Each structure stands twice: as structure tokens, then as C-alpha cells.
Amino acid sequence: MLQQLANGVFAGSIYALFAIGFTLVFGILRQLNLAHPAIFTAGAFVGIELATRLGLPMWALIPAVAAAGGLAGVLLERVAFRPLAGRDDEHFAGLISSVAFGGILIAALQARYGTEPQSFPTEYFPNRLFEFGGIGVTLMQLVTLGLALVLMLGLAWLVSSTPMGRAMRAVAENPRAAKVLGVNTGLVTSGTYALSSALGTVAGALLALNIGQADRDLGASIELIGFAVIIVGGLGSLWGAMAAGLILGVAEALTVTYFDSTWKGLVAFALLFAILVLRPRGLFGAVKVREV
Amino acid sequence: MPSPLLTVEALHVSYGRVDAVRDVSFEVPEGGLVALIGANGAGKSSVLGAVSGLVRPRSGAVRLDGEDITRRPVHRRVADGLVLVPEGRQILGSLTVAENLRLGAHRRRRQAAPEADMYRLFPVLDERRALPASALSGGEQQMLAIARAMIARPRVVLLDEPSMGLSPKMVDEVFTVIEKIRAQGVTVVLVEQNARRALRVADTGHVLETGALAHSGPASELLQHPKVVEAYLGIE
């Protein structure tokens, strides 16, 4: 039972990391970026590539993956969202073009790696097991949880307490007013996508590190639970995404223990429906990025 | 004669098929105060939109210090010292008063507390600095909107209907602030519904009618101009 709880927390920290990236873009820019699961998948492959080809150690791997994610985010915004700005249907059109961007990214990964799963080198990361009062925890799980917490708290700090974050909150509330005050809204938009995608790729690489491998369906496997986390937490709410990620991770792990793994998805979505009925704006209320 | 600080040349602004501004030209000398008056929908905000960069004109040019800035993005014009205080104030209500001010202070990031000058100029903001800006009264929000522009140490301030919706007492305060701004040597373009007040503080006035300039001249002459009096000033 406690073991399952711990496993749930580790899985949940990855869900939360996936979810805050997505919810950040919505909270600041009111855009739904459906390429996020593909960016997540790409993060896993980039991680494996850098580990096997360049032999990058873990401490260098994560920043490198984040940097690649940041660049991908800037590109994504340029090609899938910016050209549509100002159209009457820009939100719906952006939804579709981001699906297309994601599809192209997955196809490119498949062209390069085929459909077979790719693995990290054996013994890439020390396979250490710790025991805390009967609960077994791997070093990788601890690193994952620690990194996820640092990144999430770091993002919350950036948004609430830095000039960049202040500009982001200004754009979230009123892009026109922000512009008039001299905020470079184009830069804020690119920066938001860069942050979002960096978090998404790191989440993907962390999941792949935990299971040792990745295939092109990695994003599809987190997509549904990830979006459930975003809605349960309240679309646009950073704290909500963090809390909901952990809650759903734990709920999922407990379901597997007490029922069996076929029920796994069901409980997450039962929770999702319950939240939508009881608190339609999510646990923390929607669109709270400005008030982190 | 010295070249003007701000020049608007043959400006044309349209929204789809609606022509909002047609062939408008005027100049603003350094340190001058130019009033732009006209009825609702005459195109005053559209002119300021094109000058500030929020609106892309169909044709014509905007020059700052002789340099063509017609295609320059808004944030760069702000950095060059051309700042708009938009119609309806556009306060960021979820940010605190201090955060609103600091946003305006992009260019002065290295300075320790750029807000200090503004708190001296607008003591009411000092008392409320930690509150969300949405908690301010209409008049206080207008003061914040002006302070937020002034904190960037602009060369030119464009004020779009700063007295709109304010009590007579607050209107007086806004006009006092405008006089202080110009006393600091800052160039001002003032758009107002309150035409008489605007022309009294201005050196030069321009009257816009359905997108085109109908009358231009020294403000003191416009205040006596029979047609302007009849249409915009009425009997006092």
C-alpha cells in the first residue's frame, strides 16, 4: 500500500511536469497546444540520442534536453500559432495546426528511429535502491521527484517574482495594455512556448529514464491522463496542475493495487468527471497563472 | 526653424472597408502640447494608434526626430521615448500598483527604485502601492496609467481621453498633472472630448471630423473660431 502510494507520487510528478507546461501556455496566451504530447515524446528520444551518441551524463543530459525543448517550442509557436494571429478563428485554427505539428514531429521521429523502442545504454544511470521503512525507492525515482519539484517551484517563482514573469502576467491579463507599456509581446510569447516545451521534453526524458526506453507512443500514453490532470487542476492553474498530477498519480497507483490495471484509466477519468460536476473550474479554479 | 519632434504625414487608417483616418498631417514641436479634438468616432484614437504603433496605417508616415518609425513595433517606440496612455486606462487589475509601475519602467531596469519619482508625483499611488490595481478608483487608475507612462521618462506622451468618466474634481487633477508633465519639457499630444479644457492648455489644436482634419491652428484662435465654438465648445 505505502509502496503503491510512493510509486503513485513518482508517476504523478511526471504527470504534473507534463501538465504545467501545457497549462502555462493556456494561462498566459489562451492557446491550447495539442502538440505538447509529441514534444514530450521527442524529449525522450532526444535524451536517448544524446546519451547513446554523445555519451552525455545525466547532469548534462537534462539541461541539453531542456534546451532542445526550448528551441522546439519557439519553432512550434512560429509555425503553428503565429501565422494565425488575428484571424477570427485563430483559437480553433491553432488547435488544428498544433495537432498537425505534433503529427509531423511524431512522423519525423518514426522516420529516424522506426517503430521499435529505443533504449538508454545499459547501466546509464546507477541502479541504486533505497529502503525507507519498507518502501523501496530507486535513485532514479528520487532524482525524478526532486527535479520535478525544483522545476515546478522554479516556474512558479519565475512567474510570480521576476520581470519576465511580470511581463507574462501582464500579457495574460491584457496583451494590448502590456504592449503599450513596452512589453515585447512577441518575445513573451516565444519565451512562454520555450518554457512550456522545455518542461514537456524534460518530463518525457524523465519518463523514458524511469522505464529505460521510449517509443513513439510515449506521448499517447500520457496524453489522456495529462489532460485529465490539467482539467482537474483547473486549466491555466500552475498550482492546480502540480497538485492534480500527484493526486491522479496516486489514484492511478492505488487502483492498480486494489482492482487491476485495466481499471487504471477508469479511476482517473471518474475523478475527472467528479471534478467537472462538483467544481467545474477545477480544484483551484481555472486560469490562475496571473495569481501564482 | 527647428525640425519637429513628431511628424504625422498623410496618415490613412482603415479597418476593413471603414476609413477611420483620411490624409491627416500635423507636426508636434519638441516641448509642445498639441490637442486633437473631435466628436466620438472622428478617428482620434486611430491617429494615436498609428502613432504609437498599435494600429498599422494603410498609408502615410510617422516620424520621430525625423526618423521614419511607421513600421517600428510598439515596444521599440516605447524604448525610443514615445508612450501612449490608452483610452479607458487599460490598467492591469490583477497586478499590484507597484507592478504596474515597474512594467512601465522596462527601460530603467538598472535603476534601484524607478517608482520613487512617481510616488512623489502621485502620493495617492504610494499609499496604495501593494494593492491590486483593480482596487483603485477611476481617478486613481487614470493617475496610475499616466504614472506608468511617465516612469519610462518619455520624450512624447500621447494621452487618449484622460478625463473620460471622471468626477469634476478628478478632471481638474488630471489637467494639473498634464501641466506638470509639460513643465518637465515632455512633449504632449492630448486627445479630449473636453475640447475647451484641452484647447486652454494646448499651444496648437487640430479638429478631426469623420477622419479628416477640418480645422487647425493656434489653440487660442480655435477657441474663438465660430465654427469650432458652435460644434465643439458651445456656450460656457
Ligand SMILES: Nc1ncnc2c1ncn2[C@@H]1O[C@H](COP(=O)(O)OP(=O)(O)O)[C@@H](O)[C@H]1O
Ligand atoms: N478596431 C476597429 N475595428 C473596426 N472599426 C473601428 C475599430 N476601431 C475604430 N473603428 C472605427 O473607426 C472610426 C474611428 O474610431 P476612433 O479612432 O476610435 O475614433 P475616436 O477616438 O475619435 O472616437 C469609428 O467609425 C470606429 O467605429
Ligand SMILES: [Mg+2]
Ligand atoms: Mg477614442
